[in-house]
Amino acid sequence: MITSSIKYIHPLKTNATHNRSGNSLITDAPIDNNGEGAYFSPTDLAATSLASCMLTVMGIYADQNNLELGEIKCDLQKEMAANPRRIKVITINIDWKTNLPENEIQKLKNVALNCPVSKSLHPEIExxxxxxxx
Structure with a gap:
């Protein structure tokens, strides 16, 4: 099954539709690369996917092990390299309020750090x- 369909919208935007749900999102080129920066850029989405994946797999692990994850949120920063233009560094700061025992916290951190997106990103991305x- 096709996961998504993406259409180019001039100038420098795309509209991506998730085929199963019909939900869509728009991307825009960033200001530093000829865009308006009005929406997530494709590289913003790549970085954001890492954080979303980490929190999702933590939730899956918690659900499968009957654990209360608590309150968890994160902020991220993406840094670009110039030659070639690519994501250089993704920094994610996770704030977590939980009553879980330390051994479960460590397991959940490990799950997050080994999420599918993390393992799919190029090893040169810090x-x-x-x-x-x-």
Whole structure:
């Protein structure tokens, strides 16, 4: 099954539709690459996918093990390299308020750090991940 369909919209935007749900999103080229920066850029989505994947697999693990994940959110920063133009560094700061025992926290951190998106990104992309326990 086709996962998504993407259509180019001039100038420098795309509209991507998730075929199963019909949900869609728009991307725009970033300001530093001839765009308006009005929407997520494709590289913004790549970086954001890493954080979303980490939190998702943590939730899956917690559900499968009857654990209460607690409150968890994160902020990320993406840094670009020039030659070639690519994502250079993704920094994710995770704020986590939980009552889980330390051994479960460590298991969940490991699950997050080994999520499918993390393992799919090019090894030259530096991933700086920090967990701040609240």
């Amino acid at each position: 991933q700086n991940i920090s967990f701040k326990m609240l």
